[in-house]
Amino acid sequence: MSLPRYRIEVSPTGYQSLNAIKGRKLLREIAKTIDALTQSPDRKGKLLRAPLDGVYSLRAARDRFRVLYRVDPRQKLVSVLLVAARAPGTEEDVYALAKKLLATFLKKEHE
Secondary structure, eight states, rough: OOOOOEEEEEEEEEEHHHHHHHOOHHHHHHHHHHHHHBBOHHHSEEEOOTTTOOOEEEEETTEEEEEEEEEEETTEEEEEEEEEEHHHHHHHSHHHHHHHHHHHHHHHOOO
16 A cells, blocks of 8 residues: 655745756756655654744755755645755855745734
8 A cells, every 4th residue: 555645836935946056966856855755745854843833854965955845734735945055054054044934924924
């Protein structure tokens, strides 16, 4: 018996972050990682804590990049939110970017 397959959607920010990545080989490696999320996505990544509750992080491209995504088990849907390099201590770090996006979203929600 095979496990149910998940659909993958890429959010606008996910799409923009993928477009910013240079190098075909690198993009192929990241695409392979994202494609693997069709099976058991909740077991592949690491579930993050506040302020990114409910978001998973999965290593990609020789651990240089992270794919941040959400899983909706009822709809069998994986939403890719952001793909960026892991660069601790910099503003370009995937987690720093994700926190900025979240803050921007929450600010707009309260306006």
